[in-house]
Amino acid sequence: MPETVSQTMIELDQVTKVFAGTTDPAVDALSLAVPRGELVVLVGPSGCGKTTTLKMINRIVEPTSGTITIDGQDQRTRPGYALRRDIGYVIQQIGLFPHKTIERNIATVPRLLGWDTHAITARVDELLALMDLDPAMRSRYPAELSGGQRQRVGVARALAADPPVMLMDEPYGAVDPLVRARLQDQLLELQADLAKTIVFVTHDIDEAIKLGDRIAILNVGGLLEQYDTPAEILRAPANDFVASFLGGERSLKRLSLIAARDAELVRGPVVPADASVDEAKRVGAAEGVDWVGVLDGARLRGWMWLNELDPAKAVGDSPTRDFRVWIQADTSLRGAVDAIVNTRNQVAVVYDGDHYQGMLFIESVSREILG
């Protein structure tokens, strides 16, 4: 009989946390299902209980009431330390052990699980390579590393025993913006390969939009205001709180989530190189432009003004001007807009690899936003 694998990896059911000595709950009857293999971001202002929620998943903080199940199992059925060996954990301050070498730091969980020495050494090698860290670093101490390197060692340590679930608490909060962007990109690349179930806490909505498959927006007191994909939240914020938390330029932020290939591409005013001038003029007129692009098979050679065409020759025999802007099909529409506003013919040429896909006009981008 085929076993059905539940699509939900982590499920919070009516989880409440009231800290000792307080009356108002830090998290109030929160229910949330994290799908297997997705990166879910908990985001909200300070006091919204996002970190408390994260820490309840691995029982660093014990819930006051409610249940949390991981892969169908109530996480209270095991001692906390045993549970935590199966869950990767990354915090903002990283918390590398300063008296242990990088190798020993990364090997923490495998050693706790009793792996043999060869397996541990091999795994450390693998992780150093995966995180793009110099193998010579294994015998160094954390104090000798830069902030970005330490953050990567922290992620390597969390990944060491290949846990299905990772919890990340503002992991990039303390590194400078350039390094942060690079670490975010690296996480997305890793996630594309590893497909872990990740719960990621941040207060930065842009980070949430960039990283999250889904975003849970929490309000003060651990109230869930909206839980959806970034695109959907940006398209239709559930209420004023969510709208104000998303901040300005909501439309531009949405554009950053849509790839150029998913927008409406048009073939555009293009003709093959052997087309006649009459044909070129007809295509230009049909498209309402005074220029025409010239195709060499799958490649776009360039463009020329219609009134510059020599009627005695084929279109391809006249010199062409270069398109200033061409983008790849996976470029975001936000990137495409930036490109389009910098061109004279108000168009971005879209390629997939070196195959001409079509042209993207600013009007199509507008239509995307307006739905």
Next chain:
Amino acid sequence: MSELLAEVAAWFAAEGRWSLTDSGGVPFRTAQHLYVSVTATVLAVLIAIPPALVLAHRRTAEAFASAVVNIGRAIPSFGLIVIFWLIAARTGWLGTDFWPLVGALVALALPPIFTNTYTAVREVDAPTVEAARGMGYDETRILTEIELPLATPVMLAGVRLAFVQVIATTAIGAIVTNGGGLGRYIVDGFAQGVGGRATVIGGALLLGALTLLAEAGFGGLQRLLTPTGVRRDTPVQDVTVGAAG
């Protein structure tokens, strides 16, 4: 002045002064002194460190920990020695030479050792401990593999402070007991009036030298036991000033 120097020099050069067997000789007195001081310090370490580690790890007994410092500051060491000696003399337990003095010195050494250990563990970087817990360390491992090694430099600073105080105070023991090591010279010299001044000065010089040697020895031990990786960026700090000597 030069007369005094000559007297002191003569005292150091006296017959049998460096004899290994003579009970009036420097080697015997130094050994006796160290025997008392080391015994007291080792006992204090054994008594103070385990509860300090456990209480600090659990983040409990905060009030108790700070009370210990204040008690430590208030104890007059001489009074303590007298009390222990009186108790021993009245009850006849354990004799009056060794244990009353050691008992008083242990009481003197406990506060700085306890407090430094407690503070050292409390001051271990909280995210490091949280990360250890998050990786799946149980509480015992957190204490023995993370907190204890990282607390070692500050803990040892407390033991060092206690040991130096104990060495200085052991000498006072010579007033009430037959122990007292190098303090014997100072007390006996005083008893002889002006004629004993070379003995007093000689004893004091030896005591000073022993204290400095103990300091230096402990400095070496601290360097040896500080984990690699925290040596350069974690300056050793004497967190508390313990009991007055």
